[in-house]
Amino acid sequence: MGEDGSVTSAPQRPDGPTPTPRLIATDLDGTLLRDDKSVSLRTVAALAAAEEAGIEVFFVTGRPARWMDVVSDHVHGHGLAICANGAAVVDLHAGREFVQVRSLPRATALTVVETLRAAAPGTSFAVEMTTGINYEPLYPPFFQDPGAHVATAEKLLEEEADDTAAPVLKLLAHHAELAPDEFLALARSAAGAYASITRSSPTALLEISGLGVSKASTLELCCAERGISPAEVVAFGDMPNDVEMLRWAGASYAMGNAHPDVIAAASGRTVANNEDGVAVVIERILAERAAHQG
Known part of the structure; x- marks a missing residue:
């Protein structure tokens, strides 16, 4: 169920486009979470800063709803998470209530x-x-x-x-x-x-x-409800179940510990999950946005 990945010894410098997004979509295991399943203080701060800047954050994971305790405290505003590789949209503010289910017959x-x-x-x-x-x-x-x-x-x-x-x-x-x-x-x-x-x-x-259910297709539905286009989405992932989402998003980042198929699908690369690769990119996006606005 979890998206574990091996960690590379030499970190890469994050690269690729960093547009001003309206939504950040991130995988959990091997991506946002460190290998010990914790969310670092740096990452918590980056997620909060993104929400403060008006950028929605969606957790998009293979995990079932009942395994979302690791990030429930870090879901802001909307409270929604995409679970089970797109098969469920869950409201973590409402006791992990199923908002949408895309079942397998x-x-x-x-x-x-x-x-x-x-x-x-x-x-x-x-x-x-x-x-x-x-x-x-x-x-x-x-x-x-x-x-x-x-x-x-x-x-x-x-x-x-x-x-x-x-x-x-x-x-x-x-x-x-x-x-x-x-x-x-x-x-x-x-x-x-x-x-x-x-x-x-x-x-x-x-x-x-x-058939047709994936992280990408459910994220697309959630974005359409909000009038958000793929070009306004930045996505992060590390394993094959992230590939469609990374291809769909306007900007996407493979973690330093990512599967080769993920690296090929993403438009950019960041450092490994244990080095807070998601936070590194969010910080850069917000810094560039502040510089542009200033």
Whole structure:
């Protein structure tokens, strides 16, 4: 679920365009958060300064709503966060209430399970719903979710499959032997016609959402509601689940610890998450804005 990335030893100087944005969209794990999952004092100050300057900040993450405690105190104004790779918009000011849900149809999820079992034998699954996560016996358990129900994906998806059933936010697929990028490529080839497939973990753990659902597409919807164009957005990320968002935004930054696909997608580069790479860019944007206004 988390977007962990390895940290490079030599930091890069942030580069790329720094327009005067109306919205900053940032990933969390491996991006805004340090590796110990903390938000540094420098980053807290930068986020507050951006909001003070009238720039909205959106946290856009693969995390489920229940794992947003790490940044809940740092959501200002609107209070919204985009969770589960775009499958949910959550109001962190209102007890993590779901404002919008873009679910993965259960029938589609069952098709993906069947397809991946055939294409990559040994794959185990978890099902993330609005009510929490449940997973198969062979799936690596989440220490954050000790109360999860354990059953086959087929059983989890078919149970209560009616109008009262909790929406499925995403399907997770884990493989103990395949390399992460190899597993992603295989899954997209086999099941990419049915759903959006990405990854954010350093392990072979895939995240599967409804077709067309991504951080980028949900961020685009949120921006459209506010009359904000892509050119007015600055985005930050480090893993493949950030790629579409970084391509969509007018200016985007790959972290110093980013996956190669992220570096290729972004228009700029900043230093690693442990070196406050997001804060570095925000500080520069605000300094340039102040100089221009002065």
